[in-house]
Amino acid sequence: MAEEHVVFVGNKPVMNYVLATITQFNEGVGNVVIKARGRAISRAVDVAEIVRNRFLPGVKVDEIKIDTEELDSAQGRQMNVSTIEIYLSK
């Protein structure tokens, strides 16, 4: 199975993750997965769109998966958080 190249999107400026994704593709990687959870999901979509539209027009979205992760908060309560995985290929 091919190695999975992942960019985890968090709370930094969107261009940080755009650059990380472009760097992967420019190093010869054929597939990159952009992952995020919670409020960073919107930013993950921005990353994929900016990479495709502004920098690497040859990159396409193969699949998008959403899911739910169960987290235990510091107070011992269980919380659900949504996740997204955006599969890009060149």
Added chain:
Amino acid sequence: MAEEHVVFVGNKPVMNYVLATITQFNEGVGNVVIKARGRAISRAVDVAEIVRNRFLPGVKVDEIKIDTEELDSAQGRQMNVSTIEIYLSK
């Protein structure tokens, strides 16, 4: 072509949109599209996940599309905003 039943997700509490989606399915609709743009994208994913996991386990995600819309700001500047469409079926 089948009529498209859409729930537009904005800035209201997530359960408003969950209820709107469940109501559509309970009225006999077989397909609902959850749409959002910008920061509401994370909330749209929450809506789909809550509907599936907590209320209607028979509902599945058929496809997720992301895109970019060009908006003209009040100052005449052009802005890009990401969009998401989550296609659910029962």
